[in-house]
Amino acid sequence: MAFAASSSSAATARYSAQSDLAFRIPSNPPKFAPYISGHTPPISCKMAATAVDKELNAEALQRPDAFGRFGRFGGKYVPETLMAALTELEAAFNSLATDHEFQSGVGLVFVSRKELDGILKDYVGRDSPLYFAERLTEHYKRHDGTGPHVYLKREDLNHTGAHKINNAVAQALLAKRLGKKRIIAETGAGQHGVATATVCARFGLECIIYMGAQDMERQALNVFRMRLLGAEVRAVHSGTATLKDATSEAIRDWVTNVETTHYILGSVAGPHPYPMMVREFHKVIGQETRKQALEKWGGKPDVIVACIGGGSNAMGIFHEFVEDEDVRLIGVEAAGFGLDSGKHAATLTKGEIGVLHGAMSYLLQDEDGQIIEPHSISAGLDYPGVGPEHSFLKDLGRAEYHSITDEEALEAFKRLSRLEGIIPALETSHALAYLEKLCPTLPDGTKVVLNCSGRGDKDVNTAINYLKL
Amino acid sequence: MNLQTLSLHHSINLPSPNLNNSNRLGFDWPLRTVRHKGFKVCSVMSRDTQTQIQTQTQTQTRKTDVLQLIDETEESLFRTGKFGRFGGIFVPETLVTCLKVLLSEFNLCMHDPHFQGELSTALRDYVGRETPLYFAERLTDHYKNGRGEGPDIYLKREDLSHGGAHKINNALAQAMLAKRMGRRSVVAATGAGQHGVATAAACAKLAMECTIIMGHLDMERQSSNVLLMKNFGAEVKSVRGTFKDAASEAIREWVGDLERKYYLAGTAVGPHPCPAMVREFQSIIGKETRRQAVEKWGGEPDVLVACVGSGSNALGMFHEFVRDKDIRLIGVEAAGTGIDGETHSATLAKGEIGVYHGAMTLLLQDHEGQILGPRSVGVGLEYPGVSPELSFLREIGRAEFHTATDEEALDAYALLCRLEGICPALEAAHALAHLGKLCPTLPDGAKVVVNCSGRGDKDIETVFKYQQLKSAQVSDGNNHPKPLQM
Numbered sequence: 001m002a003f004a005a006s007s008s009s010a011a012t013a014r015y016s017a018q019s020d021l022a023f024r025i026p027s028n029p030p031k032f033a034p035y036i037s038g039h040t041p042p043i044s045c046k047m048a049a050t051a052v053d054k055e056l057n058a059e060a061l062q063r064p065d066a067f068g069r070f071g072r073f074g075g076k077y078v079p080e081t082l083m084a085a086l087t088e089l090e091a092a093f094n095s096l097a098t099d100h101e102f103q104s105g106v107g108l109v110f111v112s113r114k115e116l117d118g119i120l121k122d123y124v125g126r127d128s129p130l131y132f133a134e135r136l137t138e139h140y141k142r143h144d145g146t147g148p149h150v151y152l153k154r155e156d157l158n159h160t161g162a163h164k165i166n167n168a169v170a171q172a173l174l175a176k177r178l179g180k181k182r183i184i185a186e187t188g189a190g191q192h193g194v195a196t197a198t199v200c201a202r203f204g205l206e207c208i209i210y211m212g213a214q215d216m217e218r219q220a221l222n223v224f225r226m227r228l229l230g231a232e233v234r235a236v237h238s239g240t241a242t243l244k245d246a247t248s249e250a251i252r253d254w255v256t257n258v259e260t261t262h263y264i265l266g267s268v269a270g271p272h273p274y275p276m277m278v279r280e281f282h283k284v285i286g287q288e289t290r291k292q293a294l295e296k297w298g299g300k301p302d303v304i305v306a307c308i309g310g311g312s313n314a315m316g317i318f319h320e321f322v323e324d325e326d327v328r329l330i331g332v333e334a335a336g337f338g339l340d341s342g343k344h345a346a347t348l349t350k351g352e353i354g355v356l357h358g359a360m361s362y363l364l365q366d367e368d369g370q371i372i373e374p375h376s377i378s379a380g381l382d383y384p385g386v387g388p389e390h391s392f393l394k395d396l397g398r399a400e401y402h403s404i405t406d407e408e409a410l411e412a413f414k415r416l417s418r419l420e421g422i423i424p425a426l427e428t429s430h431a432l433a434y435l436e437k438l439c440p441t442l443p444d445g446t447k448v449v450l451n452c453s454g455r456g457d458k459d460v461n462t463a464i465n466y467l468k469l
Numbered sequence: 470m471n472l473q474t475l476s477l478h479h480s481i482n483l484p485s486p487n488l489n490n491s492n493r494l495g496f497d498w499p500l501r502t503v504r505h506k507g508f509k510v511c512s513v514m515s516r517d518t519q520t521q522i523q524t525q526t527q528t529q530t531r532k533t534d535v536l537q538l539i540d541e542t543e544e545s546l547f548r549t550g551k552f553g554r555f556g557g558i559f560v561p562e563t564l565v566t567c568l569k570v571l572l573s574e575f576n577l578c579m580h581d582p583h584f585q586g587e588l589s590t591a592l593r594d595y596v597g598r599e600t601p602l603y604f605a606e607r608l609t610d611h612y613k614n615g616r617g618e619g620p621d622i623y624l625k626r627e628d629l630s631h632g633g634a635h636k637i638n639n640a641l642a643q644a645m646l647a648k649r650m651g652r653r654s655v656v657a658a659t660g661a662g663q664h665g666v667a668t669a670a671a672c673a674k675l676a677m678e679c680t681i682i683m684g685h686l687d688m689e690r691q692s693s694n695v696l697l698m699k700n701f702g703a704e705v706k707s708v709r710g711t712f713k714d715a716a717s718e719a720i721r722e723w724v725g726d727l728e729r730k731y732y733l734a735g736t737a738v739g740p741h742p743c744p745a746m747v748r749e750f751q752s753i754i755g756k757e758t759r760r761q762a763v764e765k766w767g768g769e770p771d772v773l774v775a776c777v778g779s780g781s782n783a784l785g786m787f788h789e790f791v792r793d794k795d796i797r798l799i800g801v802e803a804a805g806t807g808i809d810g811e812t813h814s815a816t817l818a819k820g821e822i823g824v825y826h827g828a829m830t831l832l833l834q835d836h837e838g839q840i841l842g843p844r845s846v847g848v849g850l851e852y853p854g855v856s857p858e859l860s861f862l863r864e865i866g867r868a869e870f871h872t873a874t875d876e877e878a879l880d881a882y883a884l885l886c887r888l889e890g891i892c893p894a895l896e897a898a899h900a901l902a903h904l905g906k907l908c909p910t911l912p913d914g915a916k917v918v919v920n921c922s923g924r925g926d927k928d929i930e931t932v933f934k935y936q937q938l939k940s941a942q943v944s945d946g947n948n949h950p951k952p953l954q955m
Contacts, residue, residue, distance in 0.1 A: 129595070200890070221929055229890055419673065
């Protein structure tokens, strides 16, 4: 039951980003000719332009609203069988979000906010530092010695080496709260699978990971790692046997076993409440950044840069600052072999609106509405969709989205290793590569914070082939 | 010119045995000649009739004596570089001045608030300190007895440090020291590669040239670490053999260019001031643990457990608590395929005193004084010697040392993965393996802190092969293939 995009070009008129949200009025409104015998004057219809008159800013909008919509994106495009589970999940999430102490619940396990904070601190290793990258900053100084100051938010130091664990840990606790003992997840390269298997081991939950058969071959060690952590890894052979097929299979499993099973979605995609939930579990990144920025330079970041696959690490750092209009938010997607090559994953640049995996968002689709297989050297960015909230922020003009090729990312991978002794994940390297274009445009002393979303030990083998080490 | 042969020239210059403590220690000081590569290395101690008598009438060293010994050692350490009869500066003349300069620079930087401030910031923002003290709930439950009693097990999460091991604490601090001293390039030797990786990373950050020397056998076994070092821009040179050969080569390189180069010792071995320096820089582990223990349970740990290769992570944890005589210090060495065989690295269990790489310490040698090549599945534990300070702590009875076999370590790796979702380095897994023997002997609620000195991503292939082998053996035995026992 894959939720393929269904798009007809008429319905998906491209909306350009404007500061006032409203639905842009199509330039040729449809004409209606009502049947009046003998007399057919044309009536033209105009959609009300006054729906949103006032200057719209992010504050006035709920992200998401009660239906799980971010503007027109998001929502819950799921079969009936899942609606109850999603509602239950949302309710459990809300109670956890407002809970600071133990609360009783009939038939539910006691789980509290305090427990989550303890786990984040002692198990995951938070707070992650905000690190001043001195040599990288030097590298971007212009001839006159001016240039921005580059800081790295060190999510690479987390347990399991990426930001993914923040969400995995919280969702595992949520599942416990719901009394669910069985966890399922999908994974591409294995990062999210390993993070999920890790938390299931920690909390003693049964864990099933769906992985495309092709991916399993390429990532044999990650498969072994997941099994060592006690998870069952199931191969998915349908479709192209990659991430999107694994996702569909996982959703299928969930529909069948919804009573006993919680589905840990790895990113801010999927049906409501997932985009909101995953963002909430990652927002600690942005919150810490605000605090640390204040400590370090007594102010806020001026520019925030993050890579975008599904969009979770970016939302995690953006969310805190969305309402600070003076903070620029920049997302960087994978341009693979180049935007014109057809082999990329630059959803927000090249995609069109449709529904995928339960949410309305931009996605890479062909004229028939079939999903285009994306490509990126980094598995984590290799997703044909993107979180609905990013689609929303793009259309709102609140955040800007760019893309970086495989080659540029590899260069950035090498650059950070040589200049700072930090090996970034190839996903993160996309964000780092964008600094080459960004920094020359920034005035002296601009504070740039880049979300170093993961470490790159896993990518060294890939990189050496290209970098000829 | 290798270090061992040079010792020959200095047999006359050996510091005389410190007899002041001999009355209390009452140890047997045998005459021993240690030979390596055909050269006679200095004979170590002379027998003294007085000590012989003391041996016969020796009673157990009382705990207060132990404290006194520790304090006295600490006081004279700076000047003599000795830990009881261990340690020292057994090096050729050319290096003595260099080491003295290093010692005074080290002393200066320890008292320089600016340096300490910079180091603190780097440890916090670059390395990611403090590392958490994590209550391993499921592991604790696993070791509870039938009545639900057992110790509380905490893990000091050095695996979360940048680079994935505790090595970076020392590598970063020394690289900063080297820069401060005006040195342009760093040379280091590495066994498992963790120290090499940490050094290469620190040098990249500080814009220093970096040469890492590694034994060709090690390079094969830890090829992923070699890639990481190269990625940081370090030059990786290969020598025939393993870590001990790489260390000799690194020192040789250093001697060749004393003005420009800095030899970055990875662990608490070598001539003074290396053991003291490395221990100081690693002692942040213990300092944090003390503070965190107070926060968590308002007290001190009861038992500290750490794996021992050469001893840096163990000393890093122990040093803070060495004067707290109620706290047990337990080191776990590698027993390889078995302590009675040839393939192990249990220096403190099976070694004998001798001089190696510039220091007097226990080391694995045969009856002719030939160095025995150590072997362990935890490559970082393979060193025929051990820190002189640990030799000292063992001798005075302040610390106890046990061993764990390859198999026990591999099983401990799998256990921690399954129960806590943490993959420890195989080195650290040795310390975890000892919990099986330790926990049943401890009272209910005893606080045990295990130094989880590194993460085990680098070891996943080794564990994979081991698991395959095990399941193959099991299926062969019964003709029924069994699922992987984990």
